[in-house]
Amino acid sequence: MVGSCATLVTERIIQKAPQILDQQLAQLLYATVLLDCVNMAPAAGKVTPKDSQYVAVLETRFPTLPPRGALFQALQNAKFDVSGLNMEQMLLKDMKAVSGSLNVAVPVLYITLKEFLQRSDLEAELSAFCQKSGFDLLLMMTISFTESKEPIRELVVFSHSASCREQVSKYLEQAHNPALNLSPISCPHPHISAYQQGNTLASRKKLLPLVKDFLRECDGDGCLGDTEEESEVPPTPMNSLVDGCPLDEGLPRITAEDLQDKLHQMESADL
Structure with a gap:
C-alpha cells in the first residue's frame, strides 16, 4: 500500500528501465506523488515510507525539479477548481x-x-x-x-x-x-x-x-434483491467512445419474414 500509484511506477522504472527516466518524465512522476500524498504531509494520512523514498530519489537525480511547495500548491489549486463544471x-x-x-x-x-x-x-x-x-x-x-x-x-x-x-x-x-x-x-x-x-x-x-x-x-x-427492478436493457458503458449505444432503444425487432429473407440471401450466396 502506497499513497500514490506513481510511486510504484517510479520504482519499476528505476529498477527495470532507468534509461527512460529524463527530466520531463521525472517531473510528471514527482508532481503526481506530491499531489496524491498532500505534499508529503504526515498529518494528511496518505504518505508512506516508500512514497518518501522515491520522492527523495527523484530530487537527488534531478536537482532542478520545481520546489515541492510551489508545485503542490499549483496542482492543488487546479484540482479543486470546479468552477464552470455541471x-x-x-x-x-x-x-x-x-x-x-x-x-x-x-x-x-x-x-x-x-x-x-x-x-x-x-x-x-x-x-x-x-x-x-x-x-x-x-x-x-x-x-x-x-x-x-x-x-x-x-x-x-x-x-x-x-x-x-x-x-x-x-x-x-x-x-x-x-x-x-x-x-x-x-x-x-x-x-x-x-x-x-x-x-x-x-x-x-x-x-x-x-x-x-x-x-x-x-x-x-440477497439482502438487496428486491430494492430495484433490473433494467431490461443494459446502460451504455461509462467509458464508451460513442455518444450512444446500439441497445439504447431496446433490442432490435426481427420478424419471421426478416429471418426468411436472410436465409434466402445466404442460400443464393452459396449457389
Missing part, C-alpha cells in the same frame, strides 16, 4: 465504481458539503446522472481543508431506494476497519443521507474496501 462533470472528475448487488459510484467532490447541498435541483441532477450511467446508488465524499491545511471529509449517500440507502448508511456507520466515525447531518433532501466524517484520515482509498465488503455480504445474503 453536476455530471463534477461527479465524473474523480470517480470510482463498484458493482455487485448494486452498481455504486463513489466520486470525490472538491467542495464543502454545505455548498453541495445548497445546489438548486440537486436531487434531479443526481437522479439524471444515475439513470444515464446505470448506478443504483451514489456514495460521495467531499474534501476540503481548514486554514491550517487539515482535511475535512464528509459523506453523502443518495438513492431513490430507501432500503438501499438505509442499509448502506447503517453499514458505514457501524464500520470498524477503519471506523469512519460518522455523525449524521440534517439534510433537506428526502433521498439523501449526509454525514460529517470524524476520521478525516479515512480517504476514499480506505472507504472502497468497506463498500466492496458490504456488496459481498449482500451478494451472499
Whole structure:
C-alpha cells in the first residue's frame, strides 16, 4: 500500500528501465506523488515510507525539479477548481465504481458539503446522472481543508431506494476497519443521507474496501434483491467512445419474414 500509484511506477522504472527516466518524465512522476500524498504531509494520512523514498530519489537525480511547495500548491489549486463544471462533470472528475448487488459510484467532490447541498435541483441532477450511467446508488465524499491545511471529509449517500440507502448508511456507520466515525447531518433532501466524517484520515482509498465488503455480504445474503427492478436493457458503458449505444432503444425487432429473407440471401450466396 502506497499513497500514490506513481510511486510504484517510479520504482519499476528505476529498477527495470532507468534509461527512460529524463527530466520531463521525472517531473510528471514527482508532481503526481506530491499531489496524491498532500505534499508529503504526515498529518494528511496518505504518505508512506516508500512514497518518501522515491520522492527523495527523484530530487537527488534531478536537482532542478520545481520546489515541492510551489508545485503542490499549483496542482492543488487546479484540482479543486470546479468552477464552470455541471453536476455530471463534477461527479465524473474523480470517480470510482463498484458493482455487485448494486452498481455504486463513489466520486470525490472538491467542495464543502454545505455548498453541495445548497445546489438548486440537486436531487434531479443526481437522479439524471444515475439513470444515464446505470448506478443504483451514489456514495460521495467531499474534501476540503481548514486554514491550517487539515482535511475535512464528509459523506453523502443518495438513492431513490430507501432500503438501499438505509442499509448502506447503517453499514458505514457501524464500520470498524477503519471506523469512519460518522455523525449524521440534517439534510433537506428526502433521498439523501449526509454525514460529517470524524476520521478525516479515512480517504476514499480506505472507504472502497468497506463498500466492496458490504456488496459481498449482500451478494451472499440477497439482502438487496428486491430494492430495484433490473433494467431490461443494459446502460451504455461509462467509458464508451460513442455518444450512444446500439441497445439504447431496446433490442432490435426481427420478424419471421426478416429471418426468411436472410436465409434466402445466404442460400443464393452459396449457389
